[in-house]
Amino acid sequence: MSTRSDRTYDPAAIEREWQATWDREGTNSFTLDELRTARRPFYNLMMFPYPSAEGLHVGNIYAFTGADVHGRFQRMRGHDVFEPIGFDAFGIHSENFALKAGVHPMDLIPGNVANFTRQLRRMGGMFDWDHTVDTTAPDYYRWTQWLFLQFFKHGLAEQKEAPVNWCPSDMTVLANEQVVVGACERCGTPVEQRFIRQWFLRITEYAGRLLDNLSAIDWSDTTRKAQRAWIRRSRGAEILFPVMEEADKEADGGNPAAIPVFTTRPDTIFGATYMVLAPEHPLVDAVTSDTARDEVDAYRARTRAMDLVARQKIEKHKTGVFTGGYCINPATRRPIPVWIADYVLMGYGTGAIMAVPGHDERDFDFANAYGLPIVRVVADEGEDAGTPLAIAYEYPQGTLVNSGRYDGLSPEEAHHAIVDHLGAEGLAESQVTYRLHDWCISRQRYWGPPIPIIHCEDCGPVAVPDEDLPVVLPRVEDFRPDESGVSPLARVRDWYEVPCPSCGRDATRETDVSDTFLDSAWYFLRYPCTDFDDRPFDAEITRRWLPVDTYIGGNEHAVLHLLYARFVAMALHDMGRVDFEEPFTQFRAHGLIIRGGAKMSKSKGNVIIPDPIIERYGADTFRLYLMFLGPFMAGGDYQDKGIAGPHGFLHRLWESVVPRNGELADGPPDPELETQLHRTIQRVTDQVAALRYNTAIAAMMEYLNAVRAGGRTPVRAEVEPLVRLVAPFAPHIAEELWRRLGNRGSIFDGANWPEFDAAKAAERQVRVAVQVNGKVRGTVSAPKGADREAVVAAARAEPNVARHLAGMAVRKVIHVPDRLLNFVVAREVVRTK
RNA sequence: GCCGGGGUGGUGAAAUCGGUAUACACAGGGGACUUAAAAUCCCCCGGGAGCAGUCCCAUGCGGGUUCGAGUCCCGCCCCCGGCACCA
Incomplete structure (x- = not known):
């Protein structure tokens, strides 16, 4: 017997009831046995959230709903859909919030996670709550540390001193991917360059494969393009320019024999009229003459003081200083002056360039500013060796001129010939360079997994033995970062002073923690394997469930998380730990929800709670409304x-x-x-x-x-x-x-x-539009598949069509079956007898 | 500057192997039912002309191809996102 209220749609009541039923019946969760035996496994993944104090925002719900719809659809079509969710709770974001709120992150995060969990359940996601991860749980980051050690043991993690991006506000180094237009992607503070010893994962080893695999994976095009642009491959050559000896030069450390430059245009080498080193280039001191030293040092000091934003943006016109030194252009065998200028970056190629002002716009500007010679070495059609250059001619088309024995060759032919000939003398080598840098994962902060390394004076950096993992992040009340360039953990002496696992002598722990993006670079491997506490991921289950079938997330991670995760999977593949190179078979970038034409933000006051x-x-x-706003991949x-x-x-x-x-x-x-x-x-x-x-x-x-x-x-x-x-x-x-x-x-x-x-689904009758000269003049109903004659007859019977055909000669009739009929007509020529 | 994505009613948006532009929805207007409200249902809703049948105009702007263009081609303008002295 149904009551009146029982027959009314009461969303709150039925949603509460069904969510309880799903939990009780285990509708959405897998047992270990089910994971092992699923017949049509489908791994439906979405980017796990950072559990902020504000709770889930509309953007999260939008993304998760879109992914959940996909998962439920696949399930209704007969797949065993595994749809996990978790929390990416380590990192500067959480830590800064904790600092501001004056709460310890260890106290803050559990409440946020509980709130997110409540909200995620409330939105009705098909989540497997028996397989969640929290990156800050020791039984998760134990394996993040293990993962780092795998890289370390395979020579893919190394500590090196390199120019790194230092955010003076967050007081830590950042990966290149976390620097946007020279500023910290999180707080917007211009980053500084520092030289500190840092841990790097050697992602550049994989640059070529990361790039080449892109064409074969089913990913949103925008994401693939962003990765291609980020990795960016340049094919060219490294060429040695011997340094000219100077009689009066002191031999402190000896003169460098030659300076290597990277160029994509070795064919233009006869036009290299000077050389430019990055101000930070290690050979600057050695080539600088005594007379130029003061000026050179002043310029280097000025560059160092400039943050990267200022260096890249404000200095639009080029500046530089002559070092007083010369080197030999190996092609012309003539001396060319060596300059330093901040338009040459230490972080790309060799940090030194051969300047070809005739055929490079930047070099052209610089040469003009400082009165350096400009020589044409490529002539386009209708030009010759003497045609003056009003601007740099950068195209690799035309014929070589002013290039000795190479005159008359095409740039492409000359490219190879010159590299070959110089190569025979040991002065050149073909080379491929990537824009991608190694991934700096050291963070001089507190809220992250300690890097599991022990530094020993005798043994060097030593891996923490697997049985000692996790290296538990100690509870430290004063976890504020500082300017020192080391982590707050460096203030916790009784934590970092440990015996060396190798020789037993006094040693110290690494005090930096790892980048949050390392936590998230492998979480998808952990989800189906959270039932195991003796291994990060189980081989059998991983074989069954991975790679991920569909991954849905925001495109803001195109060159961050999505690149790192691919790298980690590829490295694990090479280590024999997984049998796939690409972790995400299909990736779809969802759009953004905006409001009133603008991104939702607290400052604009347009945030939807x-x-x-x-x-x-x-x-x-x-859910229905969010999905109705616009195309999921475009936003709304x-x-x-x-x-x-x-x-x-x-x-x-x-x-x-x-x-x-x-x-x-x-x-x-x-x-x-x-x-x-x-x-x-x-x-x-x-x-x-x-x-x-x-x-x-x-x-x-x-x-x-x-x-x-x-x-x-x-x-x-x-x-x-x-x-x-x-x-x-x-x-x-x-x-x-x-x-x-x-x-x-x-x-x-x-x-x-x-x-x-x-x-x-087949319709019996269709409406056919009738046009006269391309304008719709009526519609007729016709049986599906009706032939031209039948439709023409029906159309001519239509009064309005007949009116427009009156007095006209039909030149042509276009018939699109079941859709359209078009009479092409012209005024009838009236013949009079 | 370079690379993506996009400009269609009052609004969010449909329609892209070229084939009835404005589906669906919001907002707005009118009506039915109801004591009332909610819910539900019906009608109107790009601009202009006309009593109406109907006609003309309209998919950022200017050209072009075509029987036919929101869709293809050429040249511009604007908005959003990404990259940015990469040798």
Whole structure:
């Protein structure tokens, strides 16, 4: 006996009930045994959140809902879908918040995680709560440390002194990927260059493979392009320019024999009229003459003081200083002056260039500013050796001139010939250079996994033995970073003073912690294996579930997390630990939710807080609305009132299955509705598969409108398939209606996605547009597949068409079957007798 | 500057192997039901002309190809995102 209230759509009540049921029945979780035996495994991954104190924001929910819809869809099509979630809770972000709030991160994070968990459950995600990870849990970061040691043991982690990016506000070094236009990606402070000994993972070893594999993986194009641009390969040559001896030069340390430069245009070497070193170049001192020394030192000091933003942005015109030294152009055998200038970067190539002002815009500007000679060595069509250069001619097309025996060759031929000939003398070598740098993972901060290394005076850096992992991050009340360039852990003497694991003598722990991005570079391997505490990931389960089938996340990680994760997987593959190189078979970048045309931000005051909306409308409505805003991969503009549409739709759906008066009737579906139903199934299936959720929802709305048109009462066969179609978007109401339709168990158990029947989707009659000279003048109804003659006859009978054809000669008739008919006409030539 | 993505009603957006532009939804207006509200249902809703049938114009701007262009080509303008002296 159903009561009145029992027949009213009450989202809060049914969502609470079904979430409890899912937990109780284990609907969304796998046992270890199930993970081992799943027959059609599908790993549906989304980027795990950083659990902020503010709670889940709309952007998180948008991304997770879109990924969850995909997971539920795959499940309804018969896959065993593993959909885990976790928390990326280490890192500067959390730590800075803790500093500001005056709370220890160890006290702060658990509350945030609990709040996120509550919100994630409330939005109705199909998460496996038995397989979550928290990167700050010792039983997780134990394996992050283990992972680092694998790199260390395979020679892929090394400590080296190199120019690194120092953020003076966060007081730590940053990876290149975390520096945006010379500023810290998090706080926007211009970064400084420092030379400190740091731990690097040698991602550059993998640059070529990371680049080449991109063309073979099913990823969003924008993401692949961003990675290509970031890694960027340049093919060219390294060429040695011997330094000219100076009689009066002191021999302190001896003169360098030659300075290597990297160039992509060895063919232009006859036009190299001077050389430029980066101000930080280690050979600057050696080439500088005594007379130039003061000026050179002053310039270097000035450059050092400049942050990278100033160096890259403000100094638009080029500056530099002559060192007083010369080296020999190995092609012309003539001396050329050596300059230093800040437009040459120590971080790329060799930090030294051969300047070819005739054929490089930057060198051209510099040569003009300092009166250095400009020589043409490539002539385009219609030019010759003497044609003056108004601007640098940079194209690799034309013919070599002023280049001795190479005159007349094409730049490409000359490129190879010159490298070959100089190579024979040991002065040149073909070389491929990448823009990608090694990944600096040291952080001089507190809130991260300690790097598991012990420094011993005798043994050098020694790995912490596996059985001593994890190196537990000690609770330190004063965890503020400082200017010193070392971590706050360096203030905790009784923690870092340990015996050397190798020789037993007094030694010290590494006090830096590792980059948060190392935590997240392997978390997807951990999820299915959290049942194991004696290994980071289990070989058998990993073989069954990985690589990840679909990964959905934000494109802001295109060159951060997504690059690091690929690198880690590739390295683990080479170590024989996993049998795939690429961890994510398919990656889709979702769009951004904006509001009022602008990104949501606290400063703009346009942030949407999801909790009250879910409370008022229910998670199903909110999910449906977010997915309806626009194409998932493009994002959408959040409009407060728009939620009324999806809300009404779910109400009408409910009302159709649970009529206010009486029961849902059985009986045959209306034939026209049946046709529309199958067309809808087809559209929704295609569009959901393509992540085009907005149009899928529109198709469902259209169908329900038709079912209810004019207040008609639908029968079961008309609405039951719609309940299945809507289930990925609005799982709670779908479960409830599924139950009320008389089914047992979850709609997500069993392959309940409706079957599309092409025969039933076929329309018998079609509307054909009739044009005269390309303008629509009417439509006619015709049987599907009607031939041209039949349609022409029907069209001519249409009064408005006939009117436009009157007095006209038909030159041509274009017929697009079942779509369109176009009469091409011209005014009839009137013949008079 | 370079590389992506995009400019369509009052608004979010549909339609891209060239084939009835504005689906779906919001906002707005009118109506039915109701004591009332909610919910539900019906109608109108790009601009202009006309009583109407209907006609003209409109997808950032200017050209072009085509029987036919939001869609393709050429030249611009604007917005969003990324990269930025990479030798």
